[in-house]
Amino acid sequence: MKKLHTPFIIPRAVYSMIVLAVALAVATPCRAQSSSSFGSAIENYFLNWFPRVTQIQSEQPHWVTPLVTVTPRLEEEVRYDQLFESSKNGVATDNFGNGKGIELIPFEATEIIIGIPPFLKRNMPRNTDGFGDWPFLVKVRLLSSNEEHDNYIVTAFMGFSVPTGSNVNGNGHALFTPTLAAGKGFGDFSVQSTVGVTFPNGGHDTLDRLGMPVAFNTAFQYRICKYFWPEFETNYTWQSYGGDTGHSTLYLTPGILIGRIPIHDRVGLTFGAGYQVAVTYHEKYNHNVILTARIPF
Structure with missing residues (x-):
């Protein structure tokens, strides 16, 4: 008899609990203000935003965010990525945005990333251009120490995406995607790594089609002359469920990032580029040119 697997389905009640938890979390810093009214508490919350962020970031290392690997550090920035993917069968896909967007630190040890749905444009087949799903990410910093002390960080992520994309691209x-991330610095050299698994919300057919991929990314960086960060990344994915169970994909990504270049007060500029190459038989694409631009603030 064929063994049945319990599908991963998120009940409506859980969605309601998530919404309620987020609302309570956002309201907590406001209640903590020593103010006589709710309105002045909100005003003080936003007036103290940048001093609060400066204090939070001073308690962690000040490395630069890698090209592909999501940094365990908490950041405030606006980010845009551009990808140019090419496959062996001649299909070329231009990815505008790659789901990046705005990153904010609303309160202690927490970052929220509100992505923008990527726009995908292909040379073939025709009429497959369109937007992907809408991504979000929440980071909670668990442990950290800046460069003046032990120079490390450990952070937990919860990523999720809303299925707003077109039939082909969503x-x-x-x-x-729950994820655990960590980083350790040794002088000008640093290692940042993440491991996470993605669960689709659906029945057996959805699990068979999308699977439950496990992603393991690691970025090795070395700082040169304050602003230059050459790096090398390994981007590995293993399919733990579905039609591609057991298949693995490994990309190697050399690149360089330049930043953070001061512009005015807290505002800066970071940009970079990299070249991603598949070294395994199973692959989503063969190679990929990655461009990135960030405005940290």
Whole structure:
């Protein structure tokens, strides 16, 4: 008899609990203000935003965010990425945005990333251009120490995406990705790494189609002359469920980032480029040119 697997389905009640938890979390810093009224508490919350962020970031290392690997550090910035993917069968895909957007630190040890749905444009087949799903990410910093002390950080992520994409470019179901990230610095050299698994919200057919991929990314960086960060990344994915169970994909990504270049007060500029190459038989694409631009603030 064929073994049945319990589908990963998010009940409506859980969605309601998530919304309620987020609302309570956002309201907590406001209640903590020593103010006589709710209105002045909100005003003080936003007036103290940048001093609060400066204090939070002073308690962690000040490395630069890698090209592909999501940094365990908490950042405030606006980010745009541009990808140029090419496959062996001649299909070329231009990815505008790559789901990046605005990153904010609303309160202690927490970052929220509000992505922008990427726009995908292909040379073939025709009429497959369109937007992907809408991504979000929440980071909670667990442990950290800046460069003047032990120079490390440990952070937990919860990523999720809303299925707003077109039939070709979206997944058709919400995705949830819990991740553990960590980093360690040794002088000008640093290592940042993440491991996470993606769960689709759906029944057996969804699990068979999307699977539950496990992603393991690691970035090695070395700072030169304050602003130059050459790096080398390994981007590995293993399919733990579905039609591609057991298949693995490994990309190697050399690149360089330049930043953070001061512009005015807290505002800066970071940009970079890299070249991603597949070294395994199973692959989503063969190679990929990555461009990135960030405005940290």
